[in-house]
Each structure stands twice: as C-alpha cells, then as structure tokens.
Amino acid sequence: MTQATRWTRFAHRAIGISAGAAVLAAAFGFVHKRPDDVTLRLATADLRSRAAEAALVARAWDEHRATGSFTRMQAMQLSHIVSTSRREAEQAPTDVTGDVTAAADTLLLALRDLEQLPAPEEASPRSATLDALSDSLHAIERNLSARD
Numbered sequence: 654m655t656q657a658t659r660w661t662r663f664a665h666r667a668i669g670i671s672a673g674a675a676v677l678a679a680a681f682g683f684v685h686k687r688p689d690d691v692t693l694r695l696a697t698a699d700l701r702s703r704a705a706e707a708a709l710v711a712r713a714w715d716e717h718r719a720t721g722s723f724t725r726m727q728a729m730q731l732s733h734i735v736s737t738s739r740r741e742a743e744q745a746p747t748d749v750t751g752d753v754t755a756a757a758d759t760l761l762l763a764l765r766d767l768e769q770l771p772a773p774e775e776a777s778p779r780s781a782t783l784d785a786l787s788d789s790l791h792a793i794e795r796n797l798s799a800r801d
Contacts, residue, residue, distance in 0.1 A: 701790035708783035
C-alpha cells in the first residue's frame with residue numbers, strides 16, 4: 654500500500670467519525686430537551702433584567718441625562734430582546750406562563766412608548782412603572798425557583 658492510499662483511507666475515516674459525532678451531538682439536543690420550568694425561569698430572569706434596564710433608560714431620559722437617539726436605540730434594542738424572551742416563555746407551557754407573557758407585553762408597551770420619546774418629566778411614572786414590573790417579575794422568578 655502506498656503512502657497516498659493510507660492518507661486517503663485515514664481522511665475517509667476521519668470524515669466518517671466527524672459526521673457520526675455531529676449526528677450524535679444533534680440527537681443529544683433533541684433527546685435531552687430542557688424542562689419547561691427551567692426555560693420559563695430563564696426567560697423570566699431575562700425579562701426581569703431587561704425591565705430593570707428599561708427603567709434605567711427611562712430614568713436617564715426623564716432626568717435629561719440621555720440623548721434622544723440613545724434612548725430610542727436602547728428602547729428598540731430592548732424591545733427586540735424582550736420579544737425573543739416572550740416567545741421563549743410562551744413556548745414553555747406551565748401554570749404561570751400567562752403571568753410572564755402578560756408582564757412581557759406590558760414591558761413591550763412601555764418600551765414602545767419610550768421609543769416615541771415622550772417629553773421628559775421629572776416626576777414621570779415611567780421609571781416607577783418599569784421598576785414595579787421588574788419587582789413583579791422577580792417575585793415570579795422566586796416562585797419558579799422555589800418549585801425546584
């Protein structure tokens with residue numbers, strides 16, 4: 654057997670083993686799917702942190718510490734991320750899924766309002782509303798953690 658034949662056989666075996674490993678890795682993801690409670694808890698935690706971040710953006714806008722373009726871009730980016738987290742929460746059917754998706758809808762409405770750049774107000778309820786939403790999501794998250 655020549656050296657080239659040995660290398661060709663070696664390459665074929667390596668490609669076959671790599672393809673087999675890829676199929677096993679893909680099958681592992683389908684077999685060992687993450688439980689719905691864990692998915693919902695992670696989505697809730699993400700929504701809570703995004704609500705707190707939105708509250709900071711709203712507070713900065715109301716206190717004239719942020720420009721209009723910064724506030725608008727932050728609100729748009731946050732709304733895309735919140736939409737993704739809402740979809741994840743919606744796909745994990747449990748008894749509190751409705752509460753989480755309702756909170757996500759409220760957060761999306763607040764972000765859409767912030768995208769319109771309302772007039773800054775010193776005593777604006779926007780940041781307080783978003784803080785309260787963050788607190789309610791934190792309570793849901795603790796409730797989900799207590800189940801485990």
